[in-house]
Amino acid sequence: MQIRHLDQDDVEIFRRIRLEALHHEPQAFASTEADWARLPVAEWQARLAANAVFVALDGDEPVGIMGSMRQRASRMAHRATIIMVYVRREARGSGVARQLLARLTEHARSDGIRMLELVARADNGTAIRFYEREGFREIGCVPGGLLDGEEEVDEILMARHIDGRAAPIQTLQGAPR
Template sequence: MHIKHLEQGDVEIFRSIRLEALNREPQAFASTAADWERLSTEEWRERLTTNAVFVALDEDRPLGIMGLMRERASRLAHRATIIMVYVRDEARGSGAAHHLLTHLTDHAHASGVRLLELVVRADNPTAIRFYAREGFHEIGRVPGGMLDGDVEVDEILMARHIDGRTPSALQGAPR
């Protein structure tokens, strides 16, 4: 397995793993497969180049994906949100998510990002445990933040400084 930072020419790799994620784990994402299936190739390319997108590959076969969406406002540009996280069932437990996060974090740090943030469904204990092991702390909760059909599901907000320090606001945050 190796990790690749996708570029403009990698639209088909991006499209295949993103649509797979949205179809196999629809409850995990704010977007739906239908939202993405109607995009033109140019719109796929724009989304790929607007955000940093990494894939775990077994030879040329994508096993997982993780993206980084950076804040644009100058006073928030030190922050970025982890998005589009997905690892195929057969690659779970292989370290793929850890390797994706490591590459994404290295890229973020080199780009001047200091604080990584993410949102995870409260009913996804596996993901919550993974992020906690990776140094993320719960910093808040959005009650009913996501709709799963007609059911409101709480979202947990998590964050981690990547410059080696833990800000005081995160030190006492519940896990």
């Protein structure tokens, strides 16, 4: 398995795995397949330029994706949010997600990021447990933060320092789960 940092010339790989993710796991993302399918090539390139995007390749075949979006405000630029996480069903449990996260973390750290953050659906226990094993801690909950059709789904906010701090992130007392 090769983990590759995508650049603006990798639009076709990016487009293929991102649309696959939105098609096969629509409930996992805030965006829809339709939102992304209509984007012009220039917008796909702009998103690759604005964010760090990594893909897991099995040969030439993309089987997973993970990106990070850095905060833009100068006093928050030490933080990045993990976005677009997807691993093809047949590759799950093989360590692909861990490899993607390790590569993303390495890149973020070298780019001056001190803290990674993410949002997971509260009903996605598999994802939450994965991130907890990787050192992320729950720091809050957004009740009804995501609409799945007409159903409001709670979102769990998680974070992890990646700058070598010994002290873990403090979680909210009594945060609903």
